[in-house]
Amino acid sequence: MQEVSKRYGQGAGAVAALDRVSTTIAPGTFTAVMGPSGSGKSTFLHCAAGLDTPTSGRVLLGATDVSTLREAQRAVLRRTRIGFIFQAFNLLPSLTVEQNITLPLRLAGRRRDEGRLGQLAERLGLTDRLRHRPSQLSGGQQQRVAIARALITNPEVIFADEPTGALDADAAREILALLRQAVDDLHQTVVMVTHDPVAAAVSDHALFLAKGRIAAQVASPTPDAALRLLADLRRAAPC
Numbered sequence: 615m616q617e618v619s620k621r622y623g624q625g626a627g628a629v630a631a632l633d634r635v636s637t638t639i640a641p642g643t644f645t646a647v648m649g650p651s652g653s654g655k656s657t658f659l660h661c662a663a664g665l666d667t668p669t670s671g672r673v674l675l676g677a678t679d680v681s682t683l684r685e686a687q688r689a690v691l692r693r694t695r696i697g698f699i700f701q702a703f704n705l706l707p708s709l710t711v712e713q714n715i716t717l718p719l720r721l722a723g724r725r726r727d728e729g730r731l732g733q734l735a736e737r738l739g740l741t742d743r744l745r746h747r748p749s750q751l752s753g754g755q756q757q758r759v760a761i762a763r764a765l766i767t768n769p770e771v772i773f774a775d776e777p778t779g780a781l782d783a784d785a786a787r788e789i790l791a792l793l794r795q796a797v798d799d800l801h802q803t804v805v806m807v808t809h810d811p812v813a814a815a816v817s818d819h820a821l822f823l824a825k826g827r828i829a830a831q832v833a834s835p836t837p838d839a840a841l842r843l844l845a846d847l848r849r850a851a852p853c
């Protein structure tokens with residue numbers, strides 16, 4: 615991401631949601647994005663993932679300049695090269711677990727690899743759930759399905775937006791451990807927006823946003839360090 619700005623509105627009422635943000639996410643690493651409410655976390659994620667276009671600056675995914683693509687091209691890129699995990703799971707209720715997991719392959723017109731499906735189901739403890747519907751599963755299980763769906767295309771990067779926000783503490787811990795394993799064992803790249811310092815502590819690297827800018831960066835953050843930084847940023851930029 616190079617000098618990325620995103621402005622909403624015009625003139626005196628304009629808001630700079632992102633203000634010349636530059637950062638590089640190293641492949642095979644786990645990055646947490648934190649910051650007070652309104653600091654630009656969602657905008658950062660949306661621009662980085664090609665869900666939205668910056669007002670200025672460049673977003674590169676490998677050699678592809680995402681910021682110059684048209685919406686249809688960005689949609690293809692999102693389907694084939696990016697995985698998404700959302701707070702609300704966003705599974706399709708009428709599809710089985712197996713159909714939900716393989717949906718990105720169907721949308722991309724790619725053949726499913728039974729071996730990979732089986733391995734992912736095994737890794738995520740879903741083998742005996744594949745024929746269930748999402749409504750028959752707990753929140754933690756539904757989020758495991760969403761992780762499998764994100765991993766099935768072997769994407770270059772997975773973006774997770776508050777993935778533990780709707781889960782109890784035990785399920786949250788389990789989901790964070792699975793995301794960590796995806797980085798350590800499968801060499802996936804994960805970028806996760808979170809307001810939870812405990813969640814951020816599983817990352818290799820935390821970016822702290824404030825008023826649309828990167829205010830701090832911490833390697834291997836502890837929950838205490840993340841909590842203190844967040845409190846400092848909230849004091850500096852009350853919302």
Ligand code: ADP
Pocket residue numbers: 622623629630631649650651652653654655656657658
């Ligand atoms: P966060 O995710 O950290 O809470 P956001 O990225 O959602 O922050 O928002 C950053 C700033 O941009 C906030 O001031 C917010 O009000 C503003 N903003 C976000 N989306 C829009 C929009 N669609 N229209 C106008 N302002 C927006």
